[in-house]
Amino acid sequence: MAISRSEVEHVAKLARLKFSQEEIEEFTVQLSKIIDYVNKLNELDTENVEPTAHIVPIYNVFREDEVKPSMDRDKILMNALYKENGCFKVPKIIE
Amino acid sequence: MIGLEVHAELLTESKIFCSCTTKFGGEPNTHVCPVCLGLPGTLPVLNKKVVEYAVRAGLALNCTIANFSKMDRKNYFYPDLPKAYQISQYDLPLCSNGYVEIEVDGKVKKIGIKRIHIEEDAGKLLHENTDGSLVDYNRAGVPLIEIVSEPDMSTPEEAYQYLTKLKSILEYTEVSDCKMQEGSLRVDTNVSVRPVGSTELGTKIELKNLNSFKAVQKALEYEIKRQVKVLEEGGTIVQETRRWNESKGITEPMRTKEEAHDYRYFPEPDLVPIIVTDEWKEEIRKSLPEMPHHKRERFIAEYGLPEYDAKIITSSKKMADFFEKCVLEYDSPKAVSNWLMGEFSRLMNETGKEIDEVPVTPQMLAKLLKLIDNGVISGSIAKTVFEEMFGTGKEPEVVVEEKGLKQIANENELREIIKKVIAENPKSVEDYKNGKEKAMGFLVGQVMKATKGKANPQLTNQILKEELSK
Amino acid sequence: MELYSLTIHELRELLKKREVSALEVTKSYLERIKEVEPKIDALVTITEDFALQKAKEADEKIKKGEDTALTGIPVIIKDNISTEGIKTTCSSKMLENYIPPYNATVVEKLLEEGVIILGKSNLDEFAMGSSTENSAFKTTKNPWDLSRVPGGSSGGSAAAIAADEAAFALGSDTGGSIRQPASLCGVVGMKPTYGLVSRYGLVAFASSLDQIGPFTKDVTDCAIVLNTIIGHDPKDSTSLKIDKPDYTSYLKEDIKGLRIGVAKEFFGEGIEEGVKETVQESIKVLQNLGAEIIDISIPYVEYALPAYYIIASAEASSNLARYDGIRYGHIAEKYEDLIDMYMVTRSEGFGKEVKRRIMLGTYALSSGYYDAYYKKALKVRTLIKNDFEKAFEKCDVIIGPTSPTVAFKIGERANDPLAMYLADIYTVSVNIAGLPGISIPCGLSDGLPVGLQIIGRHFEEGKILNVAYAFEQANKFNAKPQAIGVQDNEVRSSDWLRGPCRTFDREQNLL
Structure with a gap:
């Protein structure tokens, strides 16, 4: 297996996903297959190759520092299920 | 470290x-x-x-x-x-x-x-x-x-x-207003101790919830003592994030997160x-304002300020700007610096206000100083006037007018008051005539008391001497 | 001839001459949708009231002589493109009830021209898939054979155009999501150069690969739609400032002397014989038109698919992290604490394929693996980009099949992620290199459409359109999908088509 069960569990936690034991099994098998497949890239020597993060080489795209009206709060909040006093509401957080 | x-x-x-x-x-x-x-x-x-x-x-x-x-x-x-x-x-x-x-x-x-x-x-x-x-x-x-x-x-x-220097530079460059109470400046610190002579790095402890520079200093003092004590007792420092508890004056471990x-x-x-x-x-470099140390040197050279004054005045850009604007209107740099370091700073500390939050403008301070020079008010009355300006933002002449603080500089009026003081204090007059210079001070004080401080000091001295030598 | 079967340029002629009104056109399409939609399930939302209102506005515009190239033309928009006040679900349970308070830039551009939005089309959840089977709501069927997939992820848009449910549609293409379904459904689909069309409002899957593009009934329409949707957008930092060409000026039959590259890598393992033959015949057609056919090689292209799955999944794992139910979208009802709320919400809201890619992407970016996977893939991206640059020194465009197969059966690859990924084997390299590519129908194999892919240099959509147009004129593709008829009286009377934005789901068995 290219990836272990415990690694799958760790990655799930990082990604904030919850799986049943069966799903963990299934993902371990499937991800292992996919990782084996993508490991094909290791056939290539890329030692002296620069990575390409942006395919079109442009830079310095800015906006001017100008204030424009924000959106109506009703619209900002309209898709939230839990809200109170103009705020989004989440479970109590103890800091 | x-x-x-x-x-x-x-x-x-x-x-x-x-x-x-x-x-x-x-x-x-x-x-x-x-x-x-x-x-x-x-x-x-x-x-x-x-x-x-x-x-x-x-x-x-x-x-x-x-x-x-x-x-x-x-x-x-x-x-x-x-x-x-x-x-x-x-x-x-x-x-x-x-x-x-x-x-x-x-x-x-x-x-x-x-x-x-x-x-x-x-x-x-x-x-x-x-x-x-x-x-x-x-x-x-x-x-x-x-x-x-x-x-x-x-x-x-x-x-x-x-931190003080950093804040001053950020304010100088006008990139941040550095208001800790509004959260526009936030500080985290990490600290580790190691025995003298040791080259090994100590375990880093991160400190949070530091709401002022003083809190940073106090938290670090506490934390260093704590770590030294742990090591002296043969313990080990565990890498963690600790929280400064201001009211207890200690650092406490924060709840450790379950995952790295x-x-x-x-x-x-x-x-x-x-x-x-x-x-x-x-282009950006050219737009940079003068930095504190350059400004300090210039203030010494250009305005003849003592080094101590120059350092204090330039520690904040806003204060330095205020100073220069004021000097433009009132050409006595040392007098301006005395006021800024004295009354002005005292009231800012008392009220916790920043210089740009105070309603007194450089022009207003210059006017006040001119009123002193012109003999309209005395130096001590000026402090009363300033306090009123600081609180209300009123122009100095308005305060003087409203509160009736104008100096008594009318010779006849003042001579009448002085004559009365002399008449009421024969003992002091006697002492003065017997060569006790101190008695003169007492009599001046009495005149001030009678005029609620409004008597012109020079004139008072002059008339007193005249009357006493009669 | 029914109105709904016409192309944009044909409809525009009629509208301009005032022989038909936008309202009549719109009603014709709404009728057609009513007829065929129960069979193909291409749409997630139908915006009938909104469409009728827009049609009236379009007619006003036409009356005043203020009409432009797309005024009064009905469109269907992939449901991962934001439409203000109209649900934008990404075919995910996560966004089942999400109504954006803003329009995507492309939608703004279309509305300004007086385009009529008929509805939003089905897709593989968050555009992850090649068959539209990964939709949380329904599986779209291929109008050529209802037991087959329309391709994906823009399967709804492709099927809708094949079935004449709109004059054109918008889709998005991250690894082939426009070209592959266009190929499988026998329509024209183009992925423009990365940065040509604003991505603002396109729900991000893989930001460095995503591009919006059109589905049309012919090449001319493709050029017309492109004219409207391209252009620099100050809201998208990756959108480029270029002089806007008139793409219709490239619609010429003359391709004499044009150098067309044929890469052997695009005819490799896994290609169906019928697809291969149809494409090879198409190459002959182009040769007969005077084009110079040049054998080329793009050796690193075989690494495009694994590189793609790392880059796309890594970006997706970050782009999809925002779905926590707090500000919008599905939220769990039962949970223990904050972390659990995140986990339950996300596990309930996302489907399997989406979770699989989030897992792969999170893994590829995680501490200790970044260099081995993500960075490595970005380096391979450089190799592939260089490969294409070298190839384009020898030729003006590159052609080959869009997909190694014709439409496959529903369910055939559903349980084998890797087999499904192979559907994009000829399309992903184009996204990796940020190039423009089109798929045009070039014939049938076993009665199912085969797509010809034409790839160009950055910003040379014009050249692609030139080749595509010349081919289309020489080799008219007149076949129509037979699996959906024009009869089907039994659904006529039903009133299931009411409301401004109705969402269909599996429970409502409309057939």
């Missing part, structure tokens, strides 16, 4: 990636748009001023400005982070390898600045509600610079001096690289 991480909010009008205002306060979620709310499909566009301000700070802090820089995503889940990633900079920050000079016990020490990078602020969580926490995204997307020092400070005092952070940084595909050309850099 002490290292500091300072987050400063930049003084731009709009947010870093959208056009919402950066104004502090405002009803919750009213400074929010689809972009800073991270709605699906929205994209960031970088505010040019953010880059300029960061470069400005970098230049003022003697940094190397990166020719090629980029934005990265820092991924973590928290309700105050709408996209579940913070757009920040990882391996290619805008500025690096700078330093700040501080003075400790009369000696100059360089504190290294490892890097300065730009990033977006998160929203705010409100906890007053009983059955849940509330999220306000007004602050989400306000531009920040994070200034990371080298662990070059060896005492809490040095940390304090570093893994921010999964990667280049932000929605933003293109930043290239700061030499031309752009020079």
Whole structure:
């Protein structure tokens, strides 16, 4: 297996996903297959190759520092299920 | 060894990636748009001023400005982070390898600045509600610079001096207003101790919840003592984040998070690289205002201020600006500096106000000083007038008029009062005539008392002498 | 001839001459949708009231002589493109009830021209898939054979155009999501150069690869739509400032002397014989038109698919992290604490394929693996980009099949992620290199459409359109999908088509 069960569990936690034991099994098998497949890239020597993060080489795209009206709060909040006093509401957080 | 991480909010009008205002306060979620709310499909566009301000700070802090820089995503889940990633900079920050000079016990020490990078602020969580926490995204997307020092400070005092100097420079360059009470300046620190002579690095402890520079200093003092004690007792320091408890004056361990952070940084595909050309850099350098130490030297040379005065007046740019504007109207620099360091500073400390929050303008202070020179009021009455100006913002002549504080400079009027004082104090008159110079002071005091301080001092002296020699 | 079967340029003629009104056109399409939709399930939302209102506005515009190239033309928009006030679900349970308070830039551009939005089309959840089977709501069927997939992820848009449910549609293409379904459904689909069309409002899957593009009934229409949707957008930092060409000026039959590259790598393992033959015949057609056919090689292209799955999944894992139910979208009802709320919400809201990619992407970016996977993939991206640059020194465009197979059976690859990924083998390299590519129908194999892919240099959409147009004129593709008829009286009377934005789901068995 290219990836272990415990690694799958760790990655799930990082990604904030919850799986049943069966799903963990299934993902371990499937991800292992996919990782084996993508490991094909290791056939290539890329030692002296620069990575390409942006395919079109442009830079310095800015906006001017100008204030424009924000959106109506009703619209900002309209898709939230839990809200109170103009705020989004989440479970109590103890800091 | 002490290292500091300072987050400063930049003084731009709009947010870093959208056009919402950066104004502090405002009803919750009213400074929010689809972009800073991270709605699906929205994209960031970088505010040019953010880059300029960061470069400005970098230049003022003697940094190397990166020719090629980029934005990265820092991924973590928290309700105050709408996209579940913070757009920040990882391996290619805008500025690096700078330093700040501080003075400790009369000696100059360089504190290294490892890097300065730009990033977006998160929203705010409100906890007053009983059955849940509330999220306000007004602050989400306000531009920040994070200034990371080298662990070059060896005492809490040095940390304090570093922060004071850093704040002064950020204010000088006008990139941040550095108001800790509004959260526009935030400090985290990490500290480790090691036995003298040891070259091994100690375990780093991170300290949080530091709400003032004094708190930083006190927390560090406490933490160093604590760590030394643990080591002396043969214990080991556990790497952790501790919280400064201001009221108890101690640091306490914070709840340890169950998982180690893994921010999964990667280049932000929605933003293109930043290239700061030499031309752009020079343009920004030219826009830099005079730095504190240059200003100090100039104030000594140009205004003839003593070094002590020059240092205090230039410690804040706003104070220095105030001084120069005032001197323009009233050409006696030392008198102006005396007032700024004296009454002005005393009242600012008492009220906790910054100089730009005080209603007294440089022109008003100049007018007040002219009133003294012209004999309209005495120096001591001037303090009363100033206090009123400080509280109400009224012009000095208005205060003088309203409160009837004008000096009695009418010779006949004053002579009548003095004659009365002489008549009432035969003993002192006797003493004076017997050569006791002190008696003169007493009699002047009596005249002032009778006039509620309004008597012109020179005239009073002159008439008194005349009358006593009769 | 029914109105709904016409192309944009044909409809525009009629509208301009005032022989038909936009309202009549719109009603014709709404009728057609009513007829065929129960069979193909291409749409997630139908915006009938909104469409009728817009049609009236379009007619006003035409009356005043203020009409432009797309005024009064009905469109269907992939449901991962934001439409203000109209649900944008990404075919995910996560966004089942999400109504954006803003329009994507492309939608703004279309509305300004007076385009009529008929509805939103089905897709693989968050555009992850190649068959539209990964939709949380329904599986779209291929109008050529209802037991087969329409391709994906823009399967709804492709099927809708093949079935004449709109004059054109918008889709998005991250690894082939426009071209592959266009190929499988026998319509024209183009992925423009990365940065040509604004991504603002396109719900991000893989930001460095995503591009919006059109589905049309012919090449001319493709050029017409492109004219409207391209252009620099100050809201998208990766959108480029270029002089806007008139793409219709490239619609010429003359391709004499044009150098067309044929890469052997695009005819490799896994290609169906019928597809291969049809494409090879198409190459002959182009040769007969005077084009010079040049054998080329793009050796690193075989690494495009694994590189793609790393880059796309990594970006997706970050782009999809925002779905926590707090500000919008599905939220769990039962959970223990904050972390649990995130986990339950996300596990309930996302489907399997989405979770699989989030897992792969999170893994590829996680501490200790970044260099081995993500950075490595970005380096391979450089190799592939260089490969294409070298190839384009020898030729003006590159052609080959869009997909190694014709439409496959529903369910055939559903349980084998890797087999499904192979459907994009000829299309992903184009996204990796940010190039423009089109798929045009070039014939049938076993009664199912085969697509010809034409790839160009950055910003040379014009050249692609030139070749595509010349081919289309020489080799008219007149076949129509037979699996959906024009009869089907039994659904006529039903009133299931009411409301401004109705969402269909599996429970409502409309057939």
